[in-house]
Amino acid sequence: MSTDYQQAREALGLRLRELRLTAPGGRLTGTALANKLGWPNSKISKLELGRQTATPDDLRQWADATGQPKAYEELRTRLAGFESHIRSWRRQLTDGHKPVQDAHNAAQANAKVLRAWESSWIVGVLQTPDYARSVLTRSAELHRSPRDIEDAVRSRMKRQELLYSGGRQYRIILWEAVLRALVCPPSVLAVQLDRLTGIVGMDTVELGIVPLTASLKQPPGVGFWIYDDELAVTETWHAELWVDDPGSVATYVRAWESLSESAVYGADAHNTINAARRALSSR
Known part of the structure; x- marks a missing residue:
């Protein structure tokens, strides 16, 4: 995996973490978000640390679950930016x-x-x-x-x-x-x-x-x-x-x-x- 690709994936992970911590309804823990989404805790950490690439559906669910659905388009644009090189x-x-x-x-x-x-x-x-x-x-x-x-x-x-x-x-x-x-x-x-x-x-x-x-x-x-x-x-x-x-x-x-x-x-x-x-x- 290229360095540029990994850096972009880690940057997306940091943005996901930011959305979780700034949820309008109050800061969400990784466990709380995982429960809302029905995901294992490990998926939350992997996405935030850039160890797993989110799908567009993952990003939409994340934006909705953190109470910030308008953030989806920004997240999808970030994903498309580095996926255009590694598909x-x-x-x-x-x-x-x-x-x-x-x-x-x-x-x-x-x-x-x-x-x-x-x-x-x-x-x-x-x-x-x-x-x-x-x-x-x-x-x-x-x-x-x-x-x-x-x-x-x-x-x-x-x-x-x-x-x-x-x-x-x-x-x-x-x-x-x-x-x-x-x-x-x-x-x-x-x-x-x-x-x-x-x-x-x-x-x-x-x-x-x-x-x-x-x-x-x-x-x-x-x-x-x-x-x-x-x-x-x-x-x-x-x-x-x-x-x-x-x-x-x-x-x-x-x-x-x-x-x-x-x-x-x-x-x-x-x-x-x-x-x-x-x-x-x-x-």
């Missing part, structure tokens, strides 16, 4: 996967130059419906999130319209391992690889493949997107990180540029994809 999957997937896909659609639609590195799977904007369905189903299983898979797949497929609308340039690099990873049935992967061969040579997409045998200046690391060199988006097992401070974005740009030097393009990328396709057929 936990638990929170994002409360209403399923489609809203997450819609957010990425909007981010890509607003960018002109989009750079991506992916070491785990084919990037969403190049996925076939069946491949997307497999990846999203596995994600729903991991996070135990609502199963709105078909809505999420349709949203992800809608993103692909951006490839053909013009006005933006995709510069995507994939590690060769993603061409061979069976995150879906072999038959689905075969169609997905065929789809990639059709992408090579598109005027809106520069597709590079980093061969497994390539010399790397940097370890593969996790995948990420960079939008107009102003925003970087990456993900971990528990959260997505949306990074917009210039210094951090510059680090992602340097990582992308370093990885791109190990990539092959054009006919060589085509040959690498076809080699993975032949290997799959021989299994």
